[in-house]
Amino acid sequence: MPNRLLLDTLPELKQIEFIIESNRSLLRSQVLAHVPYQNQLFPIHAISLGTENSKAPCITFVGxxxxxxxxxxxVLIGFLETLLGRMxxxxxxxxxxxTVQINFIPLVNPVGVAQHWRSNGNHVDxxxxxxxESQEKTAFLVGGQRLSKHIPWFRGTKNQxxxxxxxxTDFIxxxxxxxxFSLVLDCHSGFGLHDRLWFPYAKSKLKPIHHIGEVYHLRELLFQTYPHLSYVFEPQAKHYLCHGDLWDYLYDESLKTETVFLPLTLEMGSWRWVKKNPIQLLKALGLFHPMKPHRVKRVLRSHLILMDFLMRATASYKNWLNDGxxxxxxxxxxxxxxxx
Known part of the structure; x- marks a missing residue:
C-alpha cells in the first residue's frame, strides 16, 4: 500500500516552497521545525517580509x-502571492x-493536512x-480531553x-x-454560517483580556473603514470554552513583556458551503472546505480586504492606538x- 504522505498529498507545501525559491530577493524564510511521521520529516516554514528591526510593529498570519x-x-498563500506581486x-x-514586519506560518500542521485529520500525527489537537486550563466548566470532550488520543480534541501529554x-510558540x-505592537491572524474554518473574528480568552466567559479596549478600538476601526464587511467580532468564549488554547497561552505570556499583542482567529463559516452543496459532507473535508472550485476562489478573494486592513493597522498603530x-x-x- 503506498504511503499517503507523499508530497503529492500536500500541494500547499509544494506551493509554499515554490514561492520561497522563486522570491529569494523579496523574502526571508526559515524552517521552524521538522515534524517526524512514518519515517518522513515534514517542514514547518516561516516566511518574513519587510524590516528586520525587532522593534518595528509586526503582524503574523498563521494557517x-x-x-x-x-x-x-x-487563503494565506493567496495573500502572500498578492503581496509579493505588489512589492x-x-x-x-x-x-x-x-517600517513593518509581516510574517507567515501558512502550514503549521503538515501531517494533519496530508492525512485529512484535525489533529497532528500524534492525534493531538x-x-x-x-x-x-479553562477557569470555568467546558463542554464535555469538545473543551479538550486527555481520556484517549482516539477521541477528537485530545490535549496530549500534560505540560508538553x-x-x-x-x-x-518559539517563533512568537x-x-x-x-x-x-503586534497582531496575529490565525485562519480556521468550520463554525457556523458567518465569518467570525475571535479573540482571547477561550478559557473564560467572565474575564476580559487586559487589552479589551484596544481590541474594541480595532473593531471600531475596521467597521468604520469598511462598513459593509459582515464579520462577527467577539471573544471566542462567547460560543464555547476550552482548555489549552495556544493564543490564550501566548497572550498571557505577552503580558510579561512590553508588547501589545493582539491575537485574532478568523473562523470562516463553512456551514454555508455545506448548505449550498450538502453532498460534500460525504467527503472528509466536506464540513471544513468549500470543495467547489468557484467557491474556493471566492473565499480566497473574500478575506483580502481584512488582511490588508490588519497589515495597515499594524503599520499605522501609533495613529490609532495612542489616540486616547x-x-x-x-x-x-x-x-x-x-x-x-
Missing part, C-alpha cells in the same frame, strides 16, 4: 493548525515594508495542547507542547514579543461582550 481546515492555508511595483507597499505548537517569543480612545472603549467593550 493550517487543523488539518481538515486547509482553506486557511490557501515589485506598488510604492505604498514598498514604503510600508520599510494543537489548539487544545497549550498548558492553560507538540513539535508544531512549540515551533509557533523570538520574533514578535520584542515588537511594541482605547481606555474609554473598555466600558463599551464590557457592555457589548461581558455584561450578559
Amino acid at each position: 493550517g493548525v487543523h488539518g481538515l481546515e486547509r482553506i486557511g492555508s490557501q 515589485q511595483w506598488e510604492l505604498s507597499i514598498q514604503q510600508m515594508l520599510e 494543537l489548539m487544545r495542547n497549550a498548558p492553560v 507542547l507538540e513539535v508544531e505548537s512549540q515551533a509557533v 517569543r523570538s520574533n514578535v514579543f520584542q515588537s511594541p 480612545k482605547s481606555l474609554s472603549m473598555e466600558q463599551k467593550a464590557t457592555q457589548l461582550w461581558y455584561d450578559n
Whole structure:
C-alpha cells in the first residue's frame, strides 16, 4: 500500500516552497521545525517580509493548525502571492515594508493536512495542547480531553507542547514579543454560517483580556473603514470554552513583556458551503472546505480586504492606538461582550 504522505498529498507545501525559491530577493524564510511521521520529516516554514528591526510593529498570519481546515492555508498563500506581486511595483507597499514586519506560518500542521485529520500525527489537537486550563466548566470532550488520543480534541501529554505548537510558540517569543505592537491572524474554518473574528480568552466567559479596549478600538476601526464587511467580532468564549488554547497561552505570556499583542482567529463559516452543496459532507473535508472550485476562489478573494486592513493597522498603530480612545472603549467593550 503506498504511503499517503507523499508530497503529492500536500500541494500547499509544494506551493509554499515554490514561492520561497522563486522570491529569494523579496523574502526571508526559515524552517521552524521538522515534524517526524512514518519515517518522513515534514517542514514547518516561516516566511518574513519587510524590516528586520525587532522593534518595528509586526503582524503574523498563521494557517493550517487543523488539518481538515486547509482553506486557511490557501487563503494565506493567496495573500502572500498578492503581496509579493505588489512589492515589485506598488510604492505604498514598498514604503510600508520599510517600517513593518509581516510574517507567515501558512502550514503549521503538515501531517494533519496530508492525512485529512484535525489533529497532528500524534492525534493531538494543537489548539487544545497549550498548558492553560479553562477557569470555568467546558463542554464535555469538545473543551479538550486527555481520556484517549482516539477521541477528537485530545490535549496530549500534560505540560508538553507538540513539535508544531512549540515551533509557533518559539517563533512568537523570538520574533514578535520584542515588537511594541503586534497582531496575529490565525485562519480556521468550520463554525457556523458567518465569518467570525475571535479573540482571547477561550478559557473564560467572565474575564476580559487586559487589552479589551484596544481590541474594541480595532473593531471600531475596521467597521468604520469598511462598513459593509459582515464579520462577527467577539471573544471566542462567547460560543464555547476550552482548555489549552495556544493564543490564550501566548497572550498571557505577552503580558510579561512590553508588547501589545493582539491575537485574532478568523473562523470562516463553512456551514454555508455545506448548505449550498450538502453532498460534500460525504467527503472528509466536506464540513471544513468549500470543495467547489468557484467557491474556493471566492473565499480566497473574500478575506483580502481584512488582511490588508490588519497589515495597515499594524503599520499605522501609533495613529490609532495612542489616540486616547482605547481606555474609554473598555466600558463599551464590557457592555457589548461581558455584561450578559
